Structures are given as C-alpha cells and as structure tokens.
Amino acid sequence: MVLRLHDTCTRTVREFASIEPGRVGMYVCGATVQGPPHVGHIRSGVAFDIVRRWLGARGYDVTYVRNVTDIDDKILHNAGHEDVPYWVVAMRNERAFTEAYDVLGCLRPTYEPRATGHIPEMVDLMQRLMDAGVGYAANGDVYFDVRAYADYGSLSGQKVDDMLAADDAEARSKRDPRDFAMWKGAKEGEPSWETPWGPGRPGWHIECSAMARKYLGSTFDIHGGGLDLVFPHHENEIAQSRCVGDGFANYWLHNAWVTTAGEKMSKSLGNSLLVSEVVQRVRPIELRYYLAGAHYRSMLEFSDAMVTDAGQGFQRIEGFLTRAAEVIGDAFDVDADDRHPDFDEAMDDDINTPQAIAVIHGVVREGNAAIARGDVETVRARAQSVVAMLDVLGLNPSDWRRGDAGGRLEGAVDALVAVALEQRQAARERKDFASADAIRDQLKAAGIEIEDTPDGPRWSLSDDGGSSDGG
Incomplete structure (x- = not known):
C-alpha cells in the first residue's frame, strides 16, 4: 500500500x-x-x-x-x-x-x-x-x-x-x-x-x-x-x-470549512459555537468523532443534533468494547497488525476517514456476533482490531479516561458509583427493595443510568449528561 x-x-x-x-x-x-x-x-x-x-x-x-x-x-x-x-x-x-x-x-x-x-x-x-x-x-x-x-x-x-x-x-x-x-x-x-x-x-x-x-x-x-x-x-x-x-x-x-445553515462558521454566529460551550452540551470524544467522520476536504455542516446522531454511532463502538471486555475478562495487547487491512487502505487513500470509520463499524458487527455465539477468541481479536483503529483516529476511549483531570474525575465517579451499586445489591439481597430502588432513583437523578445485565450492573451517563463506560 x-x-x-x-x-x-x-x-x-x-x-x-x-x-x-x-x-x-x-x-x-x-x-x-x-x-x-x-x-x-x-x-x-x-x-x-x-x-x-x-x-x-x-x-x-x-x-x-x-x-x-x-x-x-x-x-x-x-x-x-x-x-x-x-x-x-x-x-x-x-x-x-x-x-x-x-x-x-x-x-x-x-x-x-x-x-x-x-x-x-x-x-x-x-x-x-x-x-x-x-x-x-x-x-x-x-x-x-x-x-x-x-x-x-x-x-x-x-x-x-x-x-x-x-x-x-x-x-x-x-x-x-x-x-x-x-x-x-x-x-x-x-x-x-x-x-x-x-x-x-x-x-x-x-x-x-x-x-x-x-x-x-x-x-x-x-x-x-x-x-x-x-x-x-x-x-x-x-x-x-x-x-x-x-x-x-x-x-x-x-x-474544508465547517458550516452552519450552509454558511462558513464565523464569530458573528455567537458564543454557542465556541468549543468551550459545545463540549458542555456534547461529549468531547463524540465531537471529535463527528469531525473525523467527514473527509477533511469535504464541507461539514454543524448542529448539536448532527453531533448527537454521530455520537450514537460512537456509543455503539464503545458498547461493543465494554461488552468485549466483560467477555474477555482480562486486558489485551494491541499493535498495528491488529488493524483491518481495509482500514489502512482507506487511510492511505488521502486520509479517507469516512471509509475508515465504516470499516470499524463492520468489525464491531462481527465482534457483536461473536459475543452472541460465545466465541471468546474472535471477540478478543475484533476488540483488539477496533482499538488499534481507534488509536489512529485519536478515539480510543481508554486514552480519554486516563492521565488528565477529566480522567481522574471519571475514576472518582466510577469508584463512587461502585460503592452505591454495592449498597444497592446489599439492599436487594436482604430484600429491602425500597432502599434498592431509592439508590437507583438517586443515581438517575444525578444523571447516571443503571443497566442490570447477567454479568452485573453497568452504569452510564444519561443522554442529557453524556455517556461513559463504567463498572
């Protein structure tokens, strides 16, 4: 290539x-x-x-x-x-x-x-x-x-x-x-x-x-x-x-430019489009995913709704990685050989990020199918491939969760939610369902959604507060 x-x-x-x-x-x-x-x-x-x-x-x-x-x-x-x-x-x-x-x-x-x-x-x-x-x-x-x-x-x-x-x-x-x-x-x-x-x-x-x-x-x-x-x-x-x-x-x-209503974005459009303001409304990683989703030489129309729609695509990638980690049960190493060859071909073609991202989603679908049939080794291989490709785009979720103030904050939130979930589980085991429901409601009021799975509860931020993998 x-x-x-x-x-x-x-x-x-x-x-x-x-x-x-x-x-x-x-x-x-x-x-x-x-x-x-x-x-x-x-x-x-x-x-x-x-x-x-x-x-x-x-x-x-x-x-x-x-x-x-x-x-x-x-x-x-x-x-x-x-x-x-x-x-x-x-x-x-x-x-x-x-x-x-x-x-x-x-x-x-x-x-x-x-x-x-x-x-x-x-x-x-x-x-x-x-x-x-x-x-x-x-x-x-x-x-x-x-x-x-x-x-x-x-x-x-x-x-x-x-x-x-x-x-x-x-x-x-x-x-x-x-x-x-x-x-x-x-x-x-x-x-x-x-x-x-x-x-x-x-x-x-x-x-x-x-x-x-x-x-x-x-x-x-x-x-x-x-x-x-x-x-x-x-x-x-x-x-x-x-x-x-x-x-x-x-x-x-x-x-190329970012446009709003077909016009080149400019300061006259007001503070609502400042990066510091936009990242209060959407997750930064999802904003980057949105910006990466168009070819760099293509005009890109911006709206919060479009970023939110793009973010749902990225959440599907994150969701697979979360489920894959639960299936694999341990850490896995990633290197360049794990990237799908079609991804490399797309990137070599004038940095064709839309096609590269399409390749990532194809691998995610294969990984989800492997999870459904319990094929752990295929799950591991597809997860490694996805992470290797996300690394190139600067979209590896784990990189966004460590080494900075945001990462330390997420770690602290993760630990606090884990304590709350332990208290909720203890309440359920002693059949104190009222207390268990109260803990769930308090977490929901704080913008944290709980999903009960066969492998235990999984938390994420609600749509109006963003989304994050957790324990």
Whole structure:
C-alpha cells in the first residue's frame, strides 16, 4: 500500500514520498489568537492531528510544527476595545486554543512557535528578499513585489491581473496594489520592533515562511491549513520562500470549512459555537468523532443534533468494547497488525476517514456476533482490531479516561458509583427493595443510568449528561 495525498498545488492525488526516508516535516498554520476558538477553527487541528497520527502509524518520525499568530490587526483592535495590552488578548486566547485542542484529544505539536518570538528570522528573510530584488521598503513598510515572481498565483490558480488589491496596507506606498505587506511601519500606540527599515511589526505572511524554515529547513514535506488560507496567505508564503531559493513545502493539504445553515462558521454566529460551550452540551470524544467522520476536504455542516446522531454511532463502538471486555475478562495487547487491512487502505487513500470509520463499524458487527455465539477468541481479536483503529483516529476511549483531570474525575465517579451499586445489591439481597430502588432513583437523578445485565450492573451517563463506560 502507498500513501496518497491530495496536493492543492498540483490539484491531484499524489503518492507521498518524504524527503528523508522515515521522517516527515509538517507545518500547519495554527491560530490567530484574536478570540477563543469555535468548532470551525478546531476542525483544522483535528484533521491534521489525524494526518499526523496516520503518518506515525505508517512508521514515520513526524516533526509537527503549528504556529501561533500572536500579533495582527484584529488582535490589536480587540486589545484596544478592551483597553489592555495586545499580549493580554493574545495569551488569553492562545490558552483557550490549547485547551480546545487538548479537550478534543489533539497531540501537542513538536514545536509551537509564536510570531513575536521570531522577529530576527523575519528581518533576515526580508533582507534576503530585498537583496533578491523582490522586496522593497516604502514609508516604513516593507512590501513584496508580486510581479517580480513569475509563478505568483500558481497555488490558487489565479492570474495577477485578475486579482484584487491586497487590503493589508494603504495602496499609495505600493508599486502595485496587489503587492502585500511583509512588515508594517509603526503606528502610535501599537507595539513595534526595530528593523533596518524603521520600527514596526510583522505582516501576516512573513512569519510562516520564517518559522517553517527555522524549524523544518528550507524544504520540508507537508504544509497544511484551512481552505480559506490558500489565498492570499499560502500563496504569499510560497512567493516569499521560493524567491530566496527555498523549496518550501512539497505537498499542500487543505481542510474544508465547517458550516452552519450552509454558511462558513464565523464569530458573528455567537458564543454557542465556541468549543468551550459545545463540549458542555456534547461529549468531547463524540465531537471529535463527528469531525473525523467527514473527509477533511469535504464541507461539514454543524448542529448539536448532527453531533448527537454521530455520537450514537460512537456509543455503539464503545458498547461493543465494554461488552468485549466483560467477555474477555482480562486486558489485551494491541499493535498495528491488529488493524483491518481495509482500514489502512482507506487511510492511505488521502486520509479517507469516512471509509475508515465504516470499516470499524463492520468489525464491531462481527465482534457483536461473536459475543452472541460465545466465541471468546474472535471477540478478543475484533476488540483488539477496533482499538488499534481507534488509536489512529485519536478515539480510543481508554486514552480519554486516563492521565488528565477529566480522567481522574471519571475514576472518582466510577469508584463512587461502585460503592452505591454495592449498597444497592446489599439492599436487594436482604430484600429491602425500597432502599434498592431509592439508590437507583438517586443515581438517575444525578444523571447516571443503571443497566442490570447477567454479568452485573453497568452504569452510564444519561443522554442529557453524556455517556461513559463504567463498572
């Protein structure tokens, strides 16, 4: 099997070959931290987390870089509106993004550089671009001359003459209205850094060219980001880097938007779509399952009802694993060989997660049939296969229950419910059914449903409070 990825630059699905055998350098455009993340923002984080996990599963050592844009016009605007320094807004929202990535099970990046921590690298790159004759200074700003780069527009498939003017700075200082600002001259009350062309702050695009080069070298394997970044951001990154002789990225991957009522999700839709709010209404693992359930290049319509519907599918997977554990009676080891070959084929086909998840459900059905006929070894094999595949998608339920505050809380709840169930069983054995029913009713009032099975009681959270495996 050969991994194939859709490359935005060539508009084809290409066989993947890393620059260095066994190693992958991957740069993903992260957050511009002017506000807390909504579900649309975090889709990119989940999509490329799955790409990274699959590369790791294929045996690659992945260096994963995701930047933080902590200075830009919107951050300054919001800081001014709050009457606080820009870094107060930036740091608060960077923490919110980190929490959102964490709550949805995204692995931490190898490196997560901030724009403001890499001013010297940006200045060096701009000087090289000016020496190459494609950059110029005017009135304290530094611009890129788009007509000096013959391939400008190749990523987005546009011709320069058909492009609108770049709206990142006033056109009067530009040679061409389409030229974009790499550096913005200082304005009163704004933060600034010294450069050979005067004080100022970075433009949006220069930071990624400079930071990608620092952490991944002049040429690296994969650059990812949202579809809305193809132009102008990624187009401009390519222009800057190629004009100083860097190969930059060999593959360009872009995830599609999350929509609501057919429109791209945006902050104007209100706080109800913030990740911090959504995970109060739905289980985080089920939100990740929902986001993973659509191909990363497909638009994804969001609503709580759709996440709930998807969550029922994930609960069927969890239910099988719970029943399988009861049948097997002991822990089982999982490795890559346990994955179903059709799952690997789907993931190699441009990270086809919908098909991969369909394979998981097929294995779950086989496992449930094995439980019904008492075939313990087949149950074990199918459970191992399901867990191995869930690992790749970042959806292994056991990973979400250990090692963090949520896991410790669930462990404490599990222990407390176990005590209550022991008291309930003791009441039933002494035929005190009124007390047994009272314990069950109290648990139900707390959002905990009890299911009596031949192997003993099993608990879960009720639909309005989420769901969790338990003892």
